[in-house]
Amino acid sequence: MPARVHSCAVLGLEGVLVEVEVDTTHGFGYIIVVGLPDTAVKESRERVRAAIKNIPVPFPRKSLIINLAPANVRKEGPAYDLPMAVGILITAGLIPSSAVEDLVIVGELSLDGSIRHTPGLLPMAAMAREKGFRGICVPAPDAAEAALIPDLEVLPVRSLTDLFWHLTGDQPISPYQQSSPRELPAIKAQTDxxxxxxxxxxxxxxxxxxxxxxxxxxxxxxxxxxxxxxxxxxxxxxxxxxxxxxxxxxxxxxxxxxxxxxxxxxxxxxxxxxxxxxxxxxxxxxxxxxxxxxxxxxxxxxxxxxxxxxxxxxxxxxxxxxxxxxxxxxxxxxxxxxxxxxxxxxxxxxxxxxxxxxxxxxxxxxxxxxxxxxxxxxxxxxxxxxxxxxxxxxxxxxxxxxxxxxxxxxxxxxxxxxxxxxxxxxxxSPRSANGDMIPHEIRQFCSLDQESLNLMRNALQQLGLSARAYHRVLKLSRTIADLAGAEDIATVHLAEALQYQPRGEL
Ligand SMILES: Nc1ncnc2c1ncn2[C@@H]1O[C@H](COP(=O)(O)OP(=O)(O)OP(=O)(O)O)[C@@H](O)[C@H]1O
Ligand SMILES: [Mg+2]
Known part of the structure; x- marks a missing residue:
């Protein structure tokens, strides 16, 4: 049975679940990585080997094959170091495979076994929660970022040794605690x-x-x-x-x-x-x-x-x-x-x-x-x-x-x-501002009374405005009415919106 550890790739802005499978194979002492890894991932082998030397356990003597699945998702960067190392330790019988079942593990290893900052933790943590994992092991410097996702246990990992003792149950890592802000502060601009x-x-x-x-x-x-x-x-x-x-x-x-x-x-x-x-x-x-x-x-x-x-x-x-x-x-x-x-x-x-x-x-x-x-x-x-x-x-x-x-x-x-x-x-609606409204919302929320309609008709002819401009003026009038706290768009609101339209040359 190969060891299976869950990790994560980032595709665009989305986290994608990656399974790191580690198994023993014929031969003695080498490691093969398969499953569309880029060069940085291939270099993981050396980092993982060096990092495991810092744990007081013998490195497995057999050859290992590591498969990153699904094979059609490109794996970039060094974030798979940590799950690979954990997979190797499971294969060697040093960590129970049940310890990682409901965890996603991400992180780059240094040669001395410490864990480095890894970008993209927020989408990875979001993926972990969406897929129903209990927790995510992340580089300690990135714990605050991962903890922005609620209802997910974030385990800040400082070194492979710390994670090893956590997963064997000898020395558990305490989850990162953070109270998320409810409201964000306003900014002070350069000039008031x-x-x-x-x-x-x-x-x-x-x-x-x-x-x-x-x-x-x-x-x-x-x-x-x-x-x-x-x-x-x-x-x-x-x-x-x-x-x-x-x-x-x-x-x-x-x-x-x-x-x-x-x-x-x-x-x-x-x-x-x-x-x-x-x-x-x-x-x-x-x-x-x-x-x-x-x-x-x-x-x-x-x-x-x-x-x-x-x-x-x-x-x-x-x-x-x-x-x-x-x-x-x-x-x-x-x-x-x-x-x-x-x-x-x-x-x-x-x-x-x-x-x-x-x-x-x-x-x-x-x-x-x-x-x-x-x-x-x-x-x-x-x-x-x-x-x-x-x-x-x-x-x-x-x-x-x-x-x-x-x-x-x-x-x-x-x-x-x-x-x-x-x-x-x-x-x-997925939109929340007038400027983003699509035609059916404009029709629904930007109706004009007869007087305003007449004004609009004259203006469109005089200014030579396009159909897009017509919608633009309606959305703008809606905003001006909202600033005034008015339920309906009135002629004054429309008149102001028309003032912001180009007149011939710029
Ligand atoms: N209305 C104003 N009130 C106070 N200070 C002003 C005002 N307009 C300009 N200034 C002063 O003039 C400086 C130049 O203004 P700014 O750089 O905004 O001009 P600009 O219109 O962008 O010019 P340009 O077309 O050359 O880029 C500002 O940094 C500020 O010190
Ligand atoms: Mg300027």
Whole structure:
């Protein structure tokens, strides 16, 4: 009977059960690993052999064959060291096989038998609970991360020797104890809204965007405060629920990018990649696909400053994820889907010199140069932007005034109230914000009265808006009504939503 130990692979963002089977075979003293292992897994043999030497038991003298099943799941990295070592010790009759029946075991071994940090523990622990295992043995540094999954015993393992004595029953390891937070804290942004002078209409647009998860584009001359305004956005974003935080943490966990001081990502991400970013860096990719910036921005903000500089090809790849709120990457080995429900916030100058339309400084660009610049943004991309606002230069009197505006905290409270209304309305739907609604939800929740219908009809004709724009305006009106605490969308709400629509040229 081969020894069987349960372990876990990560495929995309999901943990997949892997069985490590160890059996003796003909010959003397060698180890064969089969079942689609990558090079790092093959190297496990040497680490396992060295690590077992630290336990005061003789290494089995027979040759061993280790099979990682299912064979069609690629096993990456060194996470199978520990289950392999345990399997070998079971084969040698040193650990009872019943000791590992209801456990998942994951971890990389050092040559001295200590256990190293392993990425991706959160999806692995989630898999262990889903499949009904009692517990999971993890590297001690990763115990807090695995313990984010409730109702699962997490055993922090420091060394192979510790696990050996635990499994023989001589010296049990105490499970990791952690009280999970019920509510997450709000974040303090770099700049508080109250410090930003003037630009009241832009702040209002940011509030609407944050309240309904709407995409937004700011257009204005250099130094008007676009970057400053965007960077203040995290301060007014609604706090995440624990489930949202776990979703986000999963992505950072598999990329090994969790902050060292806390296992849970507590704040909505704010990602601001530079415009030189590659296609794969932005949406994800690689031979074994990895999430890109749009997934790192999941449930948060993707800020693309100097929007036209990103290059048309890079921006075009955003079209599908903006629509689907997820990105699918296909490879010969199969396709993987990563979540990418982010709020796109973009900033740009109206022309290469930056002063087109400025009342003070004259623009030095030729008409052709302006057109060329604006054409870098394709129609289909702009059609996915719910809110467009111009950010004019701040008047001197406003800039030098001592009057402080409304603090971010007060705005965030309104945003959170509006989100709560949306969550209740969309209960039962996988979506929770107006900006994410699909057509039948828009039809159900965004009806207009006769007066508003007339206004909409005129506006659509005058502004030349597309069918997508019609839905966009309805969703936006719903958010504006929610911010006002209104049951029905009224003409004032619709009128404000129409103000955020483009008028001809940018
Ligand atoms: N409304 C404002 N209130 C207070 N300070 C401001 C405001 N607008 C701009 N500033 C000041 O000007 C600096 C430059 O602003 P910011 O970088 O946001 O401009 P920008 O619109 O992004 O310009 P560019 O188009 O060149 O990127 C800010 O760091 C801030 O110090
Ligand atoms: Mg800027």
């Amino acid at each position: 809204f109250r410090e930003i002078k003037g630009q009241e209409h832009v702040k209002r647009a940011l509030e609407v965007a944050a309240a309904g998860n709407h995409n937004m584009l700011m257009n204005g001359p250099p130094g008007a405060g676009k970057t400053l305004l965007a960077r203040s956005l995290p301060g007014i974003m609604p706090r995440m629920s624990i489930d949202e935080a776990l979703d986000v943490t999963r992505i950072y966990s598999i990329l090994d990018r969790l902050p060292s001081h806390t296992p849970l990502i507590q704040h909505r991400p704010f990602r601001a990649p530079h415009h030189t970013i590659s296609h794969a860096g932005l949406v994800g990719g690689g031979t074994w696909p990895q999430p890109g910036e749009i997934s790192l921005a999941h449930r948060g903000v993707l800020f693309l400053d100097e929007f036209p500089e990103f290059g048309r090809r890079v921006l075009e790849v955003l079209r599908q994820p903006l629509e689907d709120k997820a990105v699918t990457i296909s490879r010969a080995q199969g396709s993987l889907t990563f979540p990418a429900n982010f709020m796109l916030v973009a900033a740009m100058n109206p022309c290469p010199c930056g002063y087109y339309g400025d009342p003070v400084k004259t623009c030095t660009c030729s008409a052709a140069a302006i057109t060329r610049y604006q054409k870098r943004l394709s129609g289909p991309i702009l059609d996915r932007v719910d809110i467009q606002v111009s950010v004019p230069r701040v008047e001197f009197d406003k800039l030098t005034s001592d009057r402080l505006g409304e603090p971010s905290r007060a705005v965030r409270e309104r945003v959170e109230k509006a989100r709560q209304i949306q969550r209740e309305r969309l209960a039962g």
